[in-house]
Amino acid sequence: MKLTLRIWRQAGPEDAGRFDDHEVPDAEPEMSVLELLDTLNGRLVDEGREPVAFDSDCREGICGACGVTVDGRPHGPAENTPSCHQRLDRYSDGDTLRIEPLRAAVFPVIRDLVVDRSALDGIAEAGAHVSIPAGTAPDADAMLQGHDDAETALDFAACIGCGACVAACPNGSANLFLGAKLGHLALMPVSGLERGSRAREMVREADTEFGPCSLYGECSRVCPAGIPLRAVAVVNRERLRSVFRRG
Ligand code: SF4
Numbered sequence: 001m002k003l004t005l006r007i008w009r010q011a012g013p014e015d016a017g018r019f020d021d022h023e024v025p026d027a028e029p030e031m032s033v034l035e036l037l038d039t040l041n042g043r044l045v046d047e048g049r050e051p052v053a054f055d056s057d058c059r060e061g062i063c064g065a066c067g068v069t070v071d072g073r074p075h076g077p078a079e080n081t082p083s084c085h086q087r088l089d090r091y092s093d094g095d096t097l098r099i100e101p102l103r104a105a106v107f108p109v110i111r112d113l114v115v116d117r118s119a120l121d122g123i124a125e126a127g128a129h130v131s132i133p134a135g136t137a138p139d140a141d142a143m144l145q146g147h148d149d150a151e152t153a154l155d156f157a158a159c160i161g162c163g164a165c166v167a168a169c170p171n172g173s174a175n176l177f178l179g180a181k182l183g184h185l186a187l188m189p190v191s192g193l194e195r196g197s198r199a200r201e202m203v204r205e206a207d208t209e210f211g212p213c214s215l216y217g218e219c220s221r222v223c224p225a226g227i228p229l230r231a232v233a234v235v236n237r238e239r240l241r242s243v244f245r246r247g
């Protein structure tokens with residue numbers, strides 16, 4: 001099928017940017033959005049033109065590198081699906097896809113579809129680590145953990161740090177991401193020992209760079225890891241708890 005790609009082109013952070021139209025006459029329904037961009041780039045390179053810059057790594061929904069906005073929705077029209085898994089089977093011959101970077105004030109465009117998401121890394125760097133002497137790794141059965149806690153921690157640990165939740169939020173809030181990190185680490189036996197200080201540092205960092213949460217819920221609908229909206233409640237719980245508890 002023939003598709004028209006209306007793609008954001010921006011030479012660098014200082015460039016104003018614009019949409020350019022490109023036709024891909026040989027798109028297949030089973031292709032992903034990234035494979036469509038690969039096909040277009042092959043043609044642009046053959047013609048001696050500049051290919052479209054975009055990020056990707058695993059193409060398996062694991063690394064979080066590939067987020068772009070497709071038809072106004074972070075990652076694309078399919079809910080809870082990363083850009084690398086967004087298939088073209090919902091499009092028909094002659095359709096137009098509008099592809100642009102993740103849009104958020106904290107994610108400046110570096111080039112074309114590539115944005116700088118280091119503000120999100122800043123939240124993780126503020127506290128998503130263990131800084132106390134934890135010794136060597138204990139035997140797996142020496143530190144027992146309840147099954148429900150382990151399952152909940154694993155659910156929150158599924159966050160791949162893609163930033164789509166921030167781009168989907170009208171306030172540019174990172175609370176879904178923050179709640180996933182806090183909820184995961186608070187339930188682990190060793191990292192739980194720094195629960196209070198971690199919450200204080202990470203919440204402070206998020207408050208500096210990102211907007212507040214108004215519970216719109218768009219974040220959870222685009223999240224490719226399926227992080228539930230209750231992660232936002234985790235932020236509020238950990239924020240309050242850290243006021244009264246040191247550890
Ligand atoms: S919470 Fe979901 S949308 Fe937000 S960064 Fe993590 S995986 Fe991406």
Ligand code: FES
Nearest residue numbers: 059063064066084
């Ligand atoms: S390329 Fe890794 S999640 Fe899409």
